[in-house]
Amino acid sequence: GENVEQHPSTLSVQEGDSAVIKCTYSDSASNYFPWYKQELGKRPQLIIDIRSNVGEKKDQRIAVTLNKTAKHFSLHITETQPEDSAVYFCAASIQGNTGKLIFGQGTTLQVKP
Amino acid sequence: GAGVSQSPSNKVTEKGKDVELRCDPISGHTALYWYRQSLGQGLEFLIYFQGNSAPDKSGLPSDRFSAERTGGSVSTLTIQRTQQEDSAVYLCASSYGGYNEQFFGPGTRLTVL
Numbered sequence: 001g002e003n004v005e006q007h008p009s010t011l012s013v014q015e016g017d018s019a020v021i022k023c024t025y026s027d028s029a030s031n032y033f034p035w036y037k038q039e040l041g042k043r044p045q046l047i048i049d050i051r052s053n054v055g056e057k058k059d060q061r062i063a064v065t066l067n068k069t070a071k072h073f074s075l076h077i078t079e080t081q082p083e084d085s086a087v088y089f090c091a092a093s094i095q096g097n098t099g100k101l102i103f104g105q106g107t108t109l110q111v112k113p
Numbered sequence: 114g115a116g117v118s119q120s121p122s123n124k125v126t127e128k129g130k131d132v133e134l135r136c137d138p139i140s141g142h143t144a145l146y147w148y149r150q151s152l153g154q155g156l157e158f159l160i161y162f163q164g165n166s167a168p169d170k171s172g173l174p175s176d177r178f179s180a181e182r183t184g185g186s187v188s189t190l191t192i193q194r195t196q197q198e199d200s201a202v203y204l205c206a207s208s209y210g211g212y213n214e215q216f217f218g219p220g221t222r223l224t225v226l
Binding site: 045089096098101104 | 117144146155158163168172206208213215216
């Protein structure tokens with residue numbers, strides 16, 4: 001079945017630096033790749049997503065890139081702030097099928113002031 | 114509008130007892146998903162509903178787990194004869210079908226003693 005690998009598991013950066021989280025997926029039929037942010041004790045919230053017909057998408061300080069050939073996608077956060085500290089999950093799904101999300105294991109991002 | 118809600122927020126039970134977890138999706142969302150998040154782990158897909166039907170139950174870990182959805186709205190996840198390994202946060206998500214963003218509920222934290 002579909003598998004998503006996410007690296008690194010933990011990431012510590014200084015405020016103002018950039019952070020990059022990478023994911024690879026196994027099912028070439030996957031066509032939708034969301035990223036969720038989960039603060040401690042809270043529900044996961046979508047921060048950005050990308051569909052397979054697009055190579056890059058940006059939203060202010062957050063960007064996601066997708067390489068379909070290599071089956072990997074990445075989250076880039078620039079000018080990190082302490083409030084960016086959280087666990088980030090990547091996921092992959094086949095839209096138009098069940099749409100179920102297959103998640104990576106998560107990355108704990110710590111932004112040090 | 115109101116988001117996805119789940120009840121109870123916390124449930125402590127004894128090994129061998131049955132538990133029911135409830136999910137109220139966003140009104141009008143036809144797709145409903147259950148996921149499980151074990152401590153420090155990613156989210157694991159359990160079951161998908163489209164309307165009241167469950168075309169994908171592939172993530173249910175054993176026959177002790179079952180779920181139903183009524184009126185195209187509320188869903189109940191039932192775990193029979195609970196085991197300690199069932200301890201986790203159970204998250205529900207809903208969306209406008211299998212093409213769209215999934216919105217998560219706050220989860221039910223289940224502890225099996």
